[in-house]
Amino acid sequence: MLFVVPSGPSCERVPVFKLRAIRLATHALQEVGMDYGFLEGFLTARYRAIQQRESSAQDFGTAEEQAAESSLRHVQKTLSLYERLGRVMLDFESRIHGVHLTPRSGNLANVHFRERYVEKFGPATGDRPEDTFETKGERIHRGLVLRDGKTWRILEHAVYDLDLAPTPDDDPDDTGMEPPWLGQAIAPLDGVGPEDPRVLWTWNGAAAAAYAEQYYESYNDDYRSYSNDCANFASQCLKAGGKADRDGDREDNRYWFYGAFEFTTSYTWAGAHNLFLHLKDYTNSRLAPSNGIEGLRPGDIVFMDFEGDGHIDHTTIVSALATDDVLLTYHTANTLRKSFRYIQQHNPQYRFWGLIIGDSYRD
Numbered sequence: 001m002l003f004v005v006p007s008g009p010s011c012e013r014v015p016v017f018k019l020r021a022i023r024l025a026t027h028a029l030q031e032v033g034m035d036y037g038f039l040e041g042f043l044t045a046r047y048r049a050i051q052q053r054e055s056s057a058q059d060f061g062t063a064e065e066q067a068a069e070s071s072l073r074h075v076q077k078t079l080s081l082y083e084r085l086g087r088v089m090l091d092f093e094s095r096i097h098g099v100h101l102t103p104r105s106g107n108l109a110n111v112h113f114r115e116r117y118v119e120k121f122g123p124a125t126g127d128r129p130e131d132t133f134e135t136k137g138e139r140i141h142r143g144l145v146l147r148d149g150k151t152w153r154i155l156e157h158a159v160y161d162l163d164l165a166p167t168p169d170d171d172p173d174d175t176g177m178e179p180p181w182l183g184q185a186i187a188p189l190d191g192v193g194p195e196d197p198r199v200l201w202t203w204n205g206a207a208a209a210a211y212a213e214q215y216y217e218s219y220n221d222d223y224r225s226y227s228n229d230c231a232n233f234a235s236q237c238l239k240a241g242g243k244a245d246r247d248g249d250r251e252d253n254r255y256w257f258y259g260a261f262e263f264t265t266s267y268t269w270a271g272a273h274n275l276f277l278h279l280k281d282y283t284n285s286r287l288a289p290s291n292g293i294e295g296l297r298p299g300d301i302v303f304m305d306f307e308g309d310g311h312i313d314h315t316t317i318v319s320a321l322a323t324d325d326v327l328l329t330y331h332t333a334n335t336l337r338k339s340f341r342y343i344q345q346h347n348p349q350y351r352f353w354g355l356i357i358g359d360s361y362r363d
Helices: 027-031 037-051 065-085 205-215 230-240 272-282 340-346
Strands: 087-103 108-123 133-148 151-160 195-200 301-305 314-322 325-330 335-339 351-356 360-362
Touching: 037 065, 037 087, 037 108, 037 151, 065 087, 065 151, 065 340, 205 230, 205 314, 205 325, 230 272, 230 314, 230 325, 272 301, 272 314, 272 351, 272 360, 314 335, 325 340, 335 340
Parallel strands: none
Antiparallel strands: 087 108, 108 133, 133 151, 133 335, 195 360, 301 314, 301 351, 314 325, 325 335
């Protein structure tokens, strides 16, 4: 069964729908005679539904019922969140790249592609400058497509706003510790004493946030990058904000330093779980209250556990604030000012820890 998208009128403060750019690397598709327009139409319909706030939209291009309903649920959850936050999407740009097809039996094929996007937001009513911002990033799309003569149809579709394996390969989880739920009391480790007055730094969260927004996409040549680069990037931001190095055993979470080689760099620098334990247990940084973002400032950090298994998988920097929200900037995939509430809304299985960065090590 196919659906057709109702165009619907534009709502207040929402300009006439415009598709700025959807471009596609076509060589892989042309090899199998695929007209990639059906992918463009699919994404266009998703954006149209969000921008025009058409929560009853039923059509997502050349999508079969299962894929259309899946996308409809995603759109409806997004619209519900934006309504609660008093936020609307004003405009967008989208570009598809890295399309890969894997043939299956008959005329079926798995499709995998990335979407680079810019989304512009504003308040639904009133004048709230903090709620006028742009989000830039990448999404991963995976699906199952069917070739029916000259027509391609989407049978199944899933979208991922974050890469699924952001922890560096050299980040061993040998602590045997499971972080508690956000907001619960944390017992100090044996041997961890009061703040060490000999190791202080002047914390400048604004400088850390500015570094994040400067280098979220154009990497700083003073540092190497990792295939999964989130913690490495967060450490660079911490360094830019004034956090002091602490030299020692690179495998010990008490220490934090960058070296000319991987084997002269601490695990806490490039490992998300190690960095979390380092900041939580060996600095005077403190956890945000139980809602995850209360009290967070630009330059603070939000850690994420994708699987709910107690292991930190992703590290993000708060680079700006919005009403009842913080905007996150990070590597893997390179993203600017992503709404924390959006990630939370679409990933209920995730666990989050917000850390308010301090200005001292502990003994």
